Amino acid sequence: MDRLQSMKVFQAVVNEGGFAAAARRMDLSPAVVTRLVDDLEQHLGTRLLQRTTRKNALTEAGQAYLTRLRLILSDIEEAEASMREHTQEVAGLLRIQAQPVMAVHILAPQVAEFRRLHPRVSLDIHTASASELAIEDFDLTLLGAGSEYDANVIARPIVSSVGIVCASPRYLRAAGTPRQPEDLRQHACLRLRLPSMRPGVWRLMNPEDGDRVLDLQVDPVMVADHTDTVLQAALNGAGVCALPMDLAAPYLRIGQLRRVLAPWITARFTLYAAMPSRKFVPARTRAFLDFLIERTRWMLAEAERTWPTSSLVPQIVPEALSPCPPGAPGSAEVDPLTCEELQPLPSAEAAAPAARRKPGRKKPLPGSPG
Numbered sequence: 083m084d085r086l087q088s089m090k091v092f093q094a095v096v097n098e099g100g101f102a103a104a105a106r107r108m109d110l111s112p113a114v115v116t117r118l119v120d121d122l123e124q125h126l127g128t129r130l131l132q133r134t135t136r137k138n139a140l141t142e143a144g145q146a147y148l149t150r151l152r153l154i155l156s157d158i159e160e161a162e163a164s165m166r167e168h169t170q171e172v173a174g175l176l177r178i179q180a181q182p183v184m185a186v187h188i189l190a191p192q193v194a195e196f197r198r199l200h201p202r203v204s205l206d207i208h209t210a211s212a213s214e215l216a217i218e219d220f221d222l223t224l225l226g227a228g229s230e231y232d233a234n235v236i237a238r239p240i241v242s243s244v245g246i247v248c249a250s251p252r253y254l255r256a257a258g259t260p261r262q263p264e265d266l267r268q269h270a271c272l273r274l275r276l277p278s279m280r281p282g283v284w285r286l287m288n289p290e291d292g293d294r295v296l297d298l299q300v301d302p303v304m305v306a307d308h309t310d311t312v313l314q315a316a317l318n319g320a321g322v323c324a325l326p327m328d329l330a331a332p333y334l335r336i337g338q339l340r341r342v343l344a345p346w347i348t349a350r351f352t353l354y355a356a357m358p359s360r361k362f363v364p365a366r367t368r369a370f371l372d373f374l375i376e377r378t379r380w381m382l383a384e385a386e387r388t389w390p391t392s393s394l395v396p397q398i399v400p401e402a403l404s405p406c407p408p409g410a411p412g413s414a415e416v417d418p419l420t421c422e423e424l425q426p427l428p429s430a431e432a433a434a435p436a437a438r439r440k441p442g443r444k445k446p447l448p449g450s451p452g
Contacts, residue, residue, distance in 0.1 A: 086158070087353050088122040089151055091115050092130060096148060100138060172365045173202035179216070180224035182209045183309040187329045188224060188353070188378065203366045218358040221367045225354045226326075237354040238371065241378045243327040245348030247286075248339045253320035260322065260342050263296050270321030272312050273302040284324075286346045296346075324348040328378060331385035353378070 094104040095115065105112045123130050130144035139203055140148065163218065180189060183259045193205060208220065247260075253270070260266055263286050271284065279285075282300045303321055306312050309329070316323040317338055325339075333339040355371055357363065 084118075085122070085125065088118040088125075089155060090205075091118040092122055093148065093151060093155060095119060095131070096140065096214075104369070120137070121134065128392045133273075170199050171202075172277060172369045175204050175205045175206055176222070176364075176366050176370055177208070177220045178222045178224070178370075179210060179220040181210045181212060181215075181226070183329065184226070184353070185209045186310060188374075191332065192374060192377055196370060199373070200366070200369055203370070211384060217356045221357065222371065223356045223362070225356050226351055235361050235380055237356040238375075240353040240355055240371075241250065241328050241382055242350070242352045243382060244289075244350050245324050246327050246330060246341050247322060247324055247343045247346065247348065248316065248330055248334070248341045249322045250317055250319050250339055251337065253316070253321060254340060254342070256319070263298055263343060266298055266300055266322065268345075270303040271300045272315050272321045272323040274309060274312050274324070275305050275307040280417045284348075286343070286348060288346055326351065327385065328353060328382050330348050333379045334385040335381070339423045 091104060091108060091110070094107050095101055098104045098107050101115050101119075102112050104110075105115045106265075108115070119131065128143045128145070129141050130147060132139045132141055178189065189205075189207055197203065197205075210216075215223055224240075247266075257269060260269055266284060273279075273284070282299060282301065284300045286296045286298065288294045288296070298386065304312075304315055306315075309325075312323050313325065313329070315321065316325075317333065322342065330339055330341075334341060355366070355374070
């Protein structure tokens with residue numbers, strides 16, 4: 083017996099004044115309504131209605147039961163309405179999980195603009211290593227994976243990208259610009275330590291030559307197991323490094339980094355947003371995911387479009403994405419990410435600005451290649 087359905091039918095019989103009227107109200111057959119009330123009485127072991135050919139009257143037990151039942155069904159309706167609001171309204175707490183480098187460079191720069199668009203949403207961001215990510219515990223989890231990875235999770239791709247070789251203008255002015263991969267042997271190389279990578283070997287691929295692979299023996303001047311360490315060293319003129327294009331995009335756009343050795347790349351990979359379930363996704367989760375996808379893809383496209391002709395390019399930002407006051411977007415002197423006036427490239431003596439910015443436990447995707 084569907085006890086909740088039987089309760090609702092019993093209340094409808096009383097409210098509508100009869101079995102036939104209750105059947106019409108609930109879009110059921112009269113026989114089903116009669117059976118459900120009979121089943122409820124059998125379950126309770128008492129008669130709820132006195133039935134005659136002319137009318138149905140509540141028994142004393144039926145009256146007492148109905149009084150309690152109305153409160154119970156009202157609470158259930160309120161709970162269901164609350165859950166519908168929880169799913170449909172862009173409000174509430176959004177719990178996001180990411181590796182530290184993604185939290186700093188992908189999530190944090192988008193918080194202000196997203197909160198401007200959706201002020202009733204609060205963000206709770208947790209960082210964890212790739213081996214510690216617990217997808218089922220969060221609304222969204224950012225994951226980096228190679229393009230060939232077949233994720234055994236419910237995941238939506240945010241942006242597909244490549245690893246590029248880049249350096250700061252300060253370093254390139256002092257050491258010169260590498261023109262071909264072999265030139266890296268004469269440059270200060272900054273390497274990210276990964277389990278699958280040998281720091282002394284720099285693997286490059288040429289997408290314009292059938293992904294031809296070239297392994298170069300290099301002698302790094304610095305090896306680190308933290309992407310931000312490599313990034314900050316490169317921004318301050320320490321040498322040449324490999325970075326994911328989506329991470330480097332903001333710095334390429336404003337000229338703090340410049341790509342070298344194009345079209346050579348170091349890897350292909352995709353940034354995913356994983357969710358514990360595809361059912362009943364709250365509106366705040368959908369809103370943030372759509373915003374993050376649009377914003378991240380736009381920044382990547384801008385970085386690719388503007389390289390390498392100019393470090394201070396006109397910024398054309400969709401109005402819906404721009405946090406700047408009216409009139410600011412489209413100005414060559416305004417950075418649409420901060421609404422601040424763009425400054426000329428730093429001189430060799432000036433320091434580069436700091437970066438802006440378990441079902442069971444799923445197997446986490448590997449981190450983005452360096």
